[in-house]
Amino acid sequence: MGKYLTGEVIKALRIQKGLTQKELGAGIVNSVQISRIEQGKVMPSKFTLEKLFGRLGYDPSAYSAILMSKEEMLHQSKMDEISNLMKSKRNDKAAKLLEFLESDTNFVTDNYCRQFLLYNQSRLAYRIGEEVEAVMGGLMEAIKITVPAYKEEDVSEYWLSKQEMAIIETMSGMYFRMDQKERAINLLYQVKENFEKRYMDVESKQSRYMPIIYNLTKYLGLADRHEEVLALCDKGIEACKRYSAFRFLPLISFNKACSLFELGDIESCKTLLTDVYFTFRLQERFENVKLMEEYAKDVLGISLQEIIIEEVSRKT
Secondary structure (H helix, E strand, O other): OOHHHHHHHHHHHHHHHOOOHHHHHOOOOOHHHHHHHHOOOOOOOHHHHHHHHHHOOOOHHHHOOOOOOHHHHHHHHHHHHHHHHHHOOOHHHHHHHHHHHHOOHHHHOOHHHHHHHHHHHHHHHHHOOOOHHHHHHHHHHHHHHHOOOOOHHHHHHOOOOHHHHHHHHHHHHHHHHOOOHHHHHHHHHHHHHHHHHHOOOHHHHHHHHHHHHHHHHHHHHHOOOHHHHHHHHHHHHHHHHHOOOOOOHHHHHHHHHHHHHHOOOHHHHHHHHHHHHHHHHHOOOHHHHHHHHHHHHHHHOOOHHHHHHHHHHHHO
8 A cells, every 4th residue: 555545545535434533643644744644745654654544443463464664664573572572471581571571662752552561561550459549549640541531420432443442342351350340341331332333443443342242231230230230141142153252252152141140030140150161272272171170160059060960961
């Protein structure tokens, strides 16, 4: 994609979304720079383009033909590596890479990169036992890099990138751990509404929408709002099938089973738990199987194996 076409695309999408140049660039670049980009007078960095396309509600990977500098390629590879290390909970290695990037002046002067750094440092701080309030401070600092006037009550109306959504989702989780359940749930509902307004592509549904639904149904269940859990789980299960997000299908189904039990529908709960058990086994997610066994024993007062034997016998 040439620089003139890039600017034309950004301008067209901005107008389509009803954004001013100032609104599009807020926290990323100023309106003068947006104007120069749209006129084809300047080609922004890859990270800036990712932020702009993310705010416009489009997957930045669709524009991967834009060339990166060697330095940007190095930064991106390190960021990808950190994301994978955080996902697999290899905290020590993630911490070393974060420290390496923090010492890189060019990295920390880019808003998107600095936000990534603060976000993951905050997540890591929580994992190693930092106080939740301190973690929240880091997350708030991260979100205000690109949303300087951030207000909780306005989250559903912001033009959020996926990284910004991930930060706010994590903030919701911190509120829940601070026993501010309603605040956590309301914030996550706003993120869900924001996502539904902004993102329609399948990749986004798989990578960001399903985690939102999963966490929201989990929080609602812990807050004893089980009727809401059932309704939202049914929508989530349908979305998992529609967007081939099969990793989240058993997780959301498990949350539904828990609420069925709390509402007194024990038989439906057992049937669904059996389905979830075999799905986890098929996906070789044995840690999840262990958690299910603990739930069945501690909450239902029966072994998971007994439930499965009972259900299989009934079906045959």
